[in-house]
Amino acid sequence: xxxxxxxxxxxxxxxxxTSCRKPMHPHSEAMLLxxxxxxxxxxxxxxxxxxxxxxxxxxxxxxxxxxFLLSLAVSDLLVGLILMPAQILIGGCxxxxxLICTLYRIVDFIxxxxxxxxxxxxxxxxxxxxxxxxxxxxxxxxxxxxxxVCLCWVxxxxxxxxxxxxxxxxxxxxxxxxxxxxxxxxxxxxxVDLFMTFIGPxxxxxxxxxxxxxxxxxxxxxxxxHIVAVTLQRSVTVTAxxxxxxxxxxxxxxxxxxxxxxCPYYYPSLAGQDTLISAxxxxxxxxxxxxxxxxxxxxxxLFYPWFRKTIKLIVTLQILQPDSCEANIL
Numbered sequence: 395x396x397x398x399x400x401x402x403x404x405x406x407x408x409x410x411x412t413s414c415r416k417p418m419h420p421h422s423e424a425m426l427l428x429x430x431x432x433x434x435x436x437x438x439x440x441x442x443x444x445x446x447x448x449x450x451x452x453x454x455x456x457x458x459x460x461x462f463l464l465s466l467a468v469s470d471l472l473v474g475l476i477l478m479p480a481q482i483l484i485g486g487c488x489x490x491x492x493l494i495c496t497l498y499r500i501v502d503f504i505x506x507x508x509x510x511x512x513x514x515x516x517x518x519x520x521x522x523x524x525x526x527x528x529x530x531x532x533x534x535x536x537x538x539x540x541x542x543v544c545l546c547w548v549x550x551x552x553x554x555x556x557x558x559x560x561x562x563x564x565x566x567x568x569x570x571x572x573x574x575x576x577x578x579x580x581x582x583x584x585x586v587d588l589f590m591t592f593i594g595p596x597x598x599x600x601x602x603x604x605x606x607x608x609x610x611x612x613x614x615x616x617x618x619x620h621i622v623a624v625t626l627q628r629s630v631t632v633t634a635x636x637x638x639x640x641x642x643x644x645x646x647x648x649x650x651x652x653x654x655x656x657c658p659y660y661y662p663s664l665a666g667q668d669t670l671i672s673a674x675x676x677x678x679x680x681x682x683x684x685x686x687x688x689x690x691x692x693x694x695x696l697f698y699p700w701f702r703k704t705i706k707l708i709v710t711l712q713i714l715q716p717d718s719c720e721a722n723i724l
Contacts, residue, residue, distance in 0.1 A: 414570075446464060458534045478684055511549070588660050596652055596656075648693060
């Protein structure tokens with residue numbers, strides 16, 4: 395009876411000595427957890443799918459900036475469509491074999507790195523648009539944006555395949571038991587990944603957005619200084635201060651969300667430890683990293699009036715009408 399009970403807690407009951415054990419949670423707690431995580435996954439897919447449909451369908455939205463948003467939405471959609479459901483369905487045990495485990499982890503690293511890379515490209519685009527608006531149309535062209543997006547994905551794939559080359563050669567080398575899917579990065583590899591996917595991008599984003607904020611504030615103050623009439627000056631002052639607050643709020647949201655979602659994941663590397671990532675566990679740091687893909691469309695798209703308008707057109711099925719792609723969105 396005791397042997398049966400122990401076997402029931404194993405991922406592979408027939409392998410009593412080598413099988414991993416299933417994580418034990420109260421039934422009610424496990425159900426709430428699965429409902430919460432499934433809701434996050436569905437919300438991530440829905441929001442990013444709306445961004446993709448909006449930008450792809452309506453011709454007015456085929457702009458360089460929106461191409462960056464489209465690429466970000468594609469990477470975040472893959473997180474919600476592949477990575478999140480896999481974590482939920484695994485349930486603490488990996489049944490798909492060592493090779494699929496390695497391929498899954500590579501896709502995981504590529505998609506999340508591409509998502510961070512797209513966020514950096516968006517910050518560069520906004521920097522040029524605000525700080526050099528006269529030369530923006532010649533600097534940021536459709537062709538250059540497409541090249542940058544392709545390079546982002548290709549570089550992400552090459553970088554992560556190199557980072558995980560040991561796992562490609564020996565997919566099972568870090569598994570301690572059967573039913574486990576583990577990726578381990580030593581101190582050097584963890585430090586490289588820390589800089590390439592966290593410190594480097596957040597530094598670029600902070601520097602560029604701070605520069606954007608300074609320019610936006612200086613433009614608002616210059617606009618106030620050119621107003622002579624007292625009544626008009628009050629009106630412009632209020633508008634300018636609102637613009638400053640909005641710029642500061644957006645900057646703060648981008649940086650705070652990025653830090654909250656990625657800091658727990660990179661804490662071992664920050665502390666100088668080896669990084670151990672298990673696909674067969676529902677680690678909160680991994681889900682916070684994934685949750686960033688749910689928040690990205692809210693931060694980068696939902697604040698745009700055109701996105702709110704296209705949501706209404708999609709939900710009310712007006713998108714199915716003839717020539718709807720030519721609709722006036724902006």
